[in-house]
Amino acid sequence: MKTLISKFFIAITALFILVGCSDEFLDEPKPTNTVSADIAFGSREGTEALISGIMRRFRGQYTSTDAAGLNSMFFARSVKGNDLIETDNWFGFDYANDNREPTYRRTTFTWNYCFYMINQANTLINGVNASTALSEGDKKELAAYGHALRGFFYHQLVMEFAPTYSADINFPAPPIYTETSSTGNPMSTVGEVYKLIVDDLTIAVDALTEDRLGKSYINKNVANGILAQVYQVMGNWEGAKNAAIACYGGDPEAVLDAESYRSGFDDIDNVEWIWGSAQTPDQSNYYWNAPAVFIDHKGPYDATYVNRDFVALFSATDVRAYFARKSASITDMNDHRYWITNKFTFSFEGDNVIIRSPEMILIEAEAKARLNDFTGAHDLLYTLQLDRDENAVKSTNTGAALIEEILVERRKELYAENGVEWFDAKRLRRGITRTGNHRIGAAGSLTADDKKFFLKIPQAEIDANPFIEDAVNANR
Amino acid sequence: MKLKLQWIYTLLVVLSVQFSFAQERVITGVVSGDAGVIPGVNVVVKGAKTSAQTDFDGSYSIKAKTGDVLVFSYVGMLDLTATVGTASTLSVTLNESQKTLDEVVVVAYGKQKAKAIVGSIATIGSDVLQTQQATSVLSALQGSVAGVSVIAAGGQPGENPVIRIRGTGSINASTSPLVVLDGAPFGGNLNAISADQIETISVLKDASSTALYGSRGSNGVILITTKRGKLNSAPRVTFTTQVGFADNAVKLHELLGSDDYMKYTWEGIRNTNQYVNLQAPALAGTNASNSLVSRLGYNPYTVAQPVDANGNLVTTNKKWDTNWEDLLLNDAAVRKEHTLSLSGGSDNTRYFFTSNYLSQEGNVKTSKFERMTTRLSIDTKVNEWLKAGVTMFYSTSDQNFPTQSGSSFQSAVQWIYTIPSIYPAFRRDGAGDLVTDDKGNTIYDYGSGAPGQLLNATRPQLSTENALGALYNYKIGYKRDNYTANAYLEFTLAKDLTFKTNLAYDKYLYDNFEYSSNEFGNAASVGGRVTQNRDITTSVNFFNGLNYKKSFGDHNLSADLIQEAYQFKIDALGAQGEGYLPGVQVLDGSTTPTSVSGSISEERISSYLARLAYNYKEKYFVEGSYRKDGSTRFNRDVRWGDFYSVGGSWLVSEESFLKDNTILSELKLRASYGELGNQKTLYTATGNANYFPGQQAYETGWNELTNTGIVLGGAVDKLLTWETTATMDFGVDFGLFNNRITGTVDYYSKKSIDLINNKPTPGSTGNTSVITNLGSLKNSGWEFSLNSKNVQTPNFVWNTGLNFSTEKNEITEQPQASIIVGTKRYEVGRSLYEFYIQDWAGVDPATGYGMWYKDVLGTDGKPTGERVTTKTYAQATRYYVGKSSLPDVTGGFTNYFRYKNLDMNILFNFSVGSYVYDSSYASLMEGFKSPGRAGSQDLEGRWQKPGDVTNVPLFLASNNDFNSQSTRFLYKNDYVRLKALNFGYNFPQSILDKTKLSKLRLYFQGDNLLTFQSHKGIDPEQNIGGTTDSRSYNLRVISFGLNIEF
DSSP, rough: OOOHHHHHHHHHHHHHHHHHHHHHHSSSSSSSSSEOOOHSSSSSHHHHHHHHHHHTEEEEEEEEEEEEEHHHHHHHOOOTSEEEEOSSSSHHHHTTTOSSSTSSHHHHHHHHHHHHHHHHHHHHHHHHOOOOSSOOHHHHHHHHHHHHHHHHHHHHHHHHSSSOOTTOOSSSEOOOOSSSSSOOOEEEHHHHHHHHHHHHHHHHHHOOOOOOSSTTOOOOOHHHHHHHHHHHTTTTTHHHHHHHHHHHSSGGGGGGOOOGGGSSSSTTTTTTTTEEEEBTTBBGGGGTTTHHHHHHHSSOOOEEEEEEHTTTTTTTTTOOOOEEESSSOHHHHTTTTTTEEEEOOOOTTOOOEEHHHHHHHHHHHHHHHTTOHHHHHHHHHHHHHHHHHHTTOOOOOOOHHHHHHHHHHHHHHHHHTSSSHHHHHTTTTTOOOOOOSOOOGGGGGGGOOOGSSSSSOOOOHHOOOOOOGGGGGTOO | OOHHHHHHHHHHHHOOOOOOOOOOEEEEEEEEEEEOOOOOOOOTTSSSSEEEEOTTSSSSEEEETTTTTEEETTTBBOEEEEEEOSSSSSOOEEOOOOGHHHHSEEETTEEEGGOOOOOOEEEEEHHTTSSSSOOGGGEEEEHHHHHHEEEOSSSSSSSSEEEESSSSSOOOSSOOOOOEEOOOOOSSSSSGGGGGGGHHHHHEHHHHHHGGGGGGGTTOOEEEEEEEOOOOOOEEEEEEEEEEEEEEEEEEOOOHHHHHHHHHHHHHHHHIIIIIIIOHHHHHHHHHHHHHHHHHHOOOBBBSSOOOOOOOOOOBSSSOOOOHHHHHHSEEEEEEEEEEEEEEEEESSSEEEEEEEEEEESSSSTTTEEEEEEEEEEEEEEHHHHHHHHEEEEEEEEEOOOOOOOSSSSSHHHHHTSTTTOOSBBBBBTTBOOOOOOTTBBBBBOOOEEETEEEEEEEESSSSSOHHHHHHHEEEEEEEEEEEHHHEEEEEETTTTEEEEEEEHHHEEEEEEEOSSSSSSTTGGGTTTTEEEEEEEEEEEEEEEEEEEETTOOOOOOOOHHEEEEEEEEEEEEEEEEEOOOTTOOOHHHEEEEEEEEEEOOOOOOOOEEEEEEEEETTTEEEEEEEEEETTSSSSGGEEEEEEEEEEEEEGGGGGHHHHOEEEEEEEEEEEEEEEEEEOOOOOTOOOSSSSSTOOOEEEEOOOOTBEEEOOOOBBBBTTOOEEEEEEEEEEEETTTTTTTHHHHHEEEEEEEEEEEEEEGGGGGSSSEEEOOOOEEEEEEEEEEEEEEEOSSSSSSEEEEEEEEEOOEEEESSSSEEEEEEEEETTTOOOOTEEEEOOOOEEEEOOOEEEEEEEEETTSSSEEEEEEEESSSSGEEEEEEEEEESSSSSEEEEEEETTTTEEEEEEEEEEEEEEEEEHHHHTTTSSSSSSSSSOGGGGGOOOOTOOOSSSSSOOOSSSOOOHHHHHHHEEEEEEEEEEEEEEEEEEOOHHHHSSSEEEEEEEEEEEEEEEEESSSSOOOOOTTTTBBBOOOOOOOEEEEEEEEEE
């Protein structure tokens, strides 16, 4: 009897277990290392966290050692010119001006990375605008941050994937997205993209303040700096001048520090740095961090050398003449490994520069020269030159000769930072002729308006975007 | 007097024993079979602890009393019981268990007689496991089970092989089979389990056998059943010890020696000077001699310019000549394994205990795997209606894991194939002499430059690293602890109705430790680095099942109703710090903590299962299975899935027209169909599990300096759900000549639809892909296995087994017309494994330059079908070259011989028809393009002057594409491998009688002793995709062992 009761009890239990409801059981597990949109746009702190996350993505171990953030894009531009020489190593194909086919990593990375950042910026703009938790004042400022980011990355994108603004504003340019989207948009034009960029940066300049969470973030000054570069490309010299001044403050001597030029270019706190991307030991790009990792011969790659003709441009007393022989055993000046530079120091916590005050001073100088204010241009140029070289002589050039002098000064000042030589040649529709002791000489030269100044549209985009056909690359 | 008293005392004792136990006496007899007497038969007295074995003449003696039941058992024979009568002799004849269909086989959630099985199941037992040194047990499936592809993981012991059952059914979700250990999915690392614990491994291949695993069944299921004691058996202790040595199973590619290396490098420079820079030949040679040493950076020779202007060596005297292979690889890796087990059982309780210790060194020096594991199981009949049992398992292992593959600088095999012998292992000064530290010790040469030293300081390749130093200045180790408790209760509720409840709990602690020296190598610039990650994985599986079995005359019915809940949780914690004092290798010593991480991921599955099996006269069988699964991997609306199968079989040989057939002794036809799921979503980039692929979220952890940061995660498909695989299987099982020959043939066709796939999205949307259900694949193939008892005499036995299978893979639907993935291009109608690469057209005899084929384009821009050669690699067209990494046929061939007390088991496995792209060899054939890279001896056949006809282009010390990806390095990868050879001697009973032992065996065990391969230099087992990754070499292990039982 007892047995029978036990068995009956067990059978009932069994039945109960077998038919138990289990949706609660399945509802319980939740992701632990993500947050929802409610958190991201539920408070200023949440949105600032999204902004911080986006700024962190300026560098990262994306697809390869040469595809590791904005710094990789900048360094690819740097090695395309005449001043630097890259060994057959990472960036060797960029150096050969040969890294632009639709399936190549440079092409796909540059495209996907810029659009990844644009999508994050659109998420920020859309999320802030839709938020009911943020105050109107916060919404205006935080959305403006998104516009600054979007403007910046569209500018990088249009420079990488289209001829320059002055060449053809109707040339097909990368698609425009102002909303997050899961489907593709058709190609735009260079003119449309520049309109978006100027609109975005104007919003940003208006609504951002000088406050920011750190020097790796965008504020009103940085937004002006980006706008100055944009106007420089567009040939809007009045705009470029004003934006440049608004960026660095208009007092050149206050924002120059020649002594720091030889301290390794790895410190965002440098007074000359207006905007950078900072690393810390726990937030490092490690061996993926161009330019320092390649250019510092105490680093692992020994990949970058300097053209002897470029070295020859510097006077001996110029603080920037910070070059060294690779090895006393290399005696042939035609050997591409003859000169190296000590400008950059590689470490896991070395910071990357994005905008520095000398660039802004030189934009202002160029703008003044273009606007026929030669005296103003001379003064600015000389202020910088004298800071760098006690024996500097004030220019007496005017017109085209003055412009040339400023362009040379830009290369001497900014080389290997953001691809200044490429940037200038592209916007001014000039070629770059390789001279000196290049590893790849004439074969790597660029003619004026050379198609090699921009990349083809990635095949993966063409395959997945119904609005973009193979023919898009026919004229690229 | 004293003697007399003693005698009386003894008599009293005996009498009292007799009163309680009845009188024991010695029973003797002979055990024979069809072919004569059988030695080694186990004889036990049921319910007592007494046991014996028959000797070489088949005779035994055992103490028993009248009415006792003796149980005779022997492998391959049916157990026989006989009751002791009044006679003192009891001779019996055992019958061979010829009716293979009467064997009991482990199936999903239970056991079935082989004849009742309607699906495709293959089982290996201890006979296979005992004759191999399967450090990771599933590697024993290789060559023994048709339709299972096993690819060994290289030379690091403790790594698990890659296993595919019936092909690859998914592109982006997991393609590994589900592993079920004693009824519960195993959540730890399979390397925790030692072979001695395992009774059988069943491989469930078709839908009807795996349907009850529903959402996890589509890749096949492997059921591991551990050993348990036997009721009514005497305690038995088994001890096995085995010691051996290991080296590479195959030889490495042959490399150039220093002298040739110098001369050939000179030739490369000379050629560049002459043919690229257009210098006059004599000047080109002089300049080459001048620049040779500066190009290489090092000069091992005793003269400053070792190669003269004509390319001849001035001297062969060297200050060093490094053999990296000898330095980095272990050609006498020690392997030790000891096992102790104990088993037995009474009338209602049985037990089994085993413990195992293994220590095995690997192919790369310092690599090692050490494991201790133990398992205890107890089953008991509590009363008439309740049975209970428990298994407890603990395993701990420590794996030293120097980088085994890949392109990180310290990767040992890559190093051997990159750094030639002219570079020293230890620092040299500018004159080539050894540099020592202030204690007089040598210093590893990191090739990263030395202040003031121009020569012998900066290595052009892999500088700032030294793979030898890396073995000692870095440490990469994995520690694993695995604890499992698995308990069940089984109630007999009514005559035909049982209820079983089973709880399996599994805890797995994984500790991953990495240290890089503060002084040398990749973290020296930050003062050293320690990274430590600890994951605690907990899985709980709770199962409740009702089983009803009933026979109505000729109608037999069995029904199961099961509920199951599964819970899996990974609690991960990690930390990293930099800045250490010498010798400090724990996080406590860190100056700069660089990273902390932690997360909890959880997955649950809730399921309801049913199975209904019916047969008529045990001749016609039908079976249907159904499972409903709810998984937390998918969003609420799409998380429930239904999976089912139906199958039937016909035992034709039981029909009257075949029953007495003397040739065909057994014939069974089977067919099954079912639809199963695959829910194992992965992060494609990392290969790790993706637990919430359908939830859009902002990822934490993207902090910018001191500010917390989040970013929007990738695009998601909220409706993402299971992949579904429909499998059809037709099979025949047969036996010939009284089952002297038995065999199985199967044909299967698996169609996987709604693949969890990366659908490419325009990169301009900010995401390049979204994981969704899209695309389909088809796998089909034939499987054959054949076993034959060639000779069966008392003194000589010879058995042979052969199995092989074919496999075909076809993409039937995909998101885009074509998707390029590495060396392949996915297209509908093609396989995932067909190479799509540039086609090498040989070397131009006029110039020595390499050539490839390219399409001729018509006026419409489309290929005309005509091909021409080009010397510009960028113009070369990629083609489907008609070669696949998937073999046409894989299989195994075993022979077992026993002559008197000697036995030998030989297992070959083979693979025919696959191709491998050998990128290591491609790198070795670079031809001195980059300075200081190692070269193959095959470079000797290079083009040297116009008119030379060769397949090796001229050497050029300047940029070229000669060794770029093309069919030049695509090789046929057929192989036959002597996977396992076991040769042993069992000491005869006459000797054992003088000891307490019941078994004493000495044996030789060799794994991977011989490999015959069509492409030499790499192990033929690389990966399914047929590419190489500088992986350490599979081991050849030679061991001697001793096995005793008492």
